Amino acid sequence: MKCLSKLGLVYTYKCNASCASCCFECHPNLTEKMELKDALDYIHQAAVSSTFDEIGISGGEALLYETEVLEILEYANGLGLKTTLTTNGFWGETLENALNKLKILKEKGLSSLVVSTDEFHQSFISYNYIENILIANETVGIPLKIYNIVISTSPDHPLETKYKHCDWIKGACVPAGRAKQTILSDNYMYGDYGGRCTYADKLTIMPDNFVYPCCSPGIRLKAMQLGSVSELSIAQLLKVKENAALLNIIIQRGPKWLKEAGEARGCFLQNRQDEYVSICHLCQEIFADEVFLQKMKPLIKEFSADIDYEKYLKL
Template sequence: MDKGEFLKVKYDDYTYKERMLLMYTDKCTANCSHCAAESSPYNNSKMSVEEARQYIEIAASKGFKCILWTGGEVFIYYDEIVELTEYGHSLGLAFTIDTNAYWAVSEAIACEKLERLQRAGVVHIGVSCDAFHLKYIPVQRVVNAVKAAQHLSLSSIVSFTYSGDGEADNKILNDLKDFKVPFEACAVAKVGFAKSLPEEVFGSIDISQVGDCGELGPLVRPGGSVIGCCNPTVPKESPVFIGTGRGNFEENVGRYLKSDCINSISELGFKTFYNMLSEDSAFSKYKMKKYSHCCEFCEDIFTNKYLSGKIIGFIEKSKESNQ
């Protein structure tokens, strides 16, 4: 492995044709009101070890290089994840993992768990920490997890989401800074459970300036459905929703890799679609809408049959002109 490959230690460092998300379970120890995956302690759906093993084999055969374990909370099934990671690593895959760190009750315990995962093939850990999660997991457990990762020289970062409660947000951010914990901050996307949150929680971005959403890469849900990005609640009528069915996984991955829509989102960006639609009267209501994340814009345009048709036509025309 050359230096360039060695430095690819996060899911985000791979292209959308090199990375795959395996949403191992919908079950979570928390019940966060902003959860895009709509996970909770009451949602028990999960992949079987055999299903996940098959997905990993197909991912490797299709040229994917990195798997992100996500959920739900995958540490609930820690031993299974270790076993599957070891197997995938033997096929040449790197692994990253998302967690809320509920399990990191001390730095020593966190070290023990992360060291085993690191030996299995995990190269990066992402930890969620914000006012939504704080109802269920104290900041200290997040700190324990990241400090353990740092002790092991394991790549790590905290994902912080603004809640709309400035006082609570600042307290958490100051705690992370005081503990010298690396973090990245983002706004809440109005998808999944977050659609029920009050408007003041959401920020505002200029979609006309947004390129690639940055989160493309097939997401595999516990039931076998394949989605072209990280949003587990993409409506089935959207071309970003690739296909359903456990038995159709290999076919769906092939469809993802050949999808003109996915390729165009990556190459052209949402700003191209926005500007292309901007003069259409059917798009006027979306021009007036406040978006906090490109996921919301993507859902709007691709679930509107007329606008989706115009975009697909535009993509096909662009493809023909480049041939």
């Protein structure tokens, strides 16, 4: 089996922000989170499986539970696993705070840090906080990426020019969660959605114990669930993923190929549209359409058999 790169732990849905772009609709009043003992168990299983080399921790805002996150980082580091933490940077209120936090994270073994900052986060987290983190990290030196969610009307990030030497990543906002409710369809940045899926090299565990095959914004769909870690081990979930016919078609052929193959056989998505933000956007539209999936069942079986035969020929 192909090795996966990351086990993602969405540690909590609780967040100090309520961003309009949030795919999980996080906000301060949510309390759902992972138990620390469970998170440590998942990491242990990941290490034993020899399938993962990295643990990703996100939310919500995972650092609202700082003591627990630090224990997770230390435990994963002790097992030889890399760690990535995604945060909105609420802890960068002062340069001193940012410096102290970064030093602690590095001491506990954090491999890389992702800071989410954009027009949506800025309503809750000042850009000054982010700048404090960037300045402090020049001393601490944790590999850091800055993730900026954009729509067609988004202004340039005010820190990007000044800190152009940093690793900036722009991500087109996908209509999922709160974004689907608050952002006008004309304001999304539609683009290329062809090709095979290259994002399903992960397992992502949510606070409710359900597991998904990637970290796409719109993954919280019943058809995308691989199972629950309260019922299946990580090893068993990997086997479920390996045998998931629809998912394998998405990985080997891509969602656009599947959509067009279905249309050629008279099967159409109920929400017909000619443009999508990305592969992930189209993929979530496919997995959300129960009627389409039901009609496609015999074709999915046929396409999956073709893919298996192609793999056999390459042996």
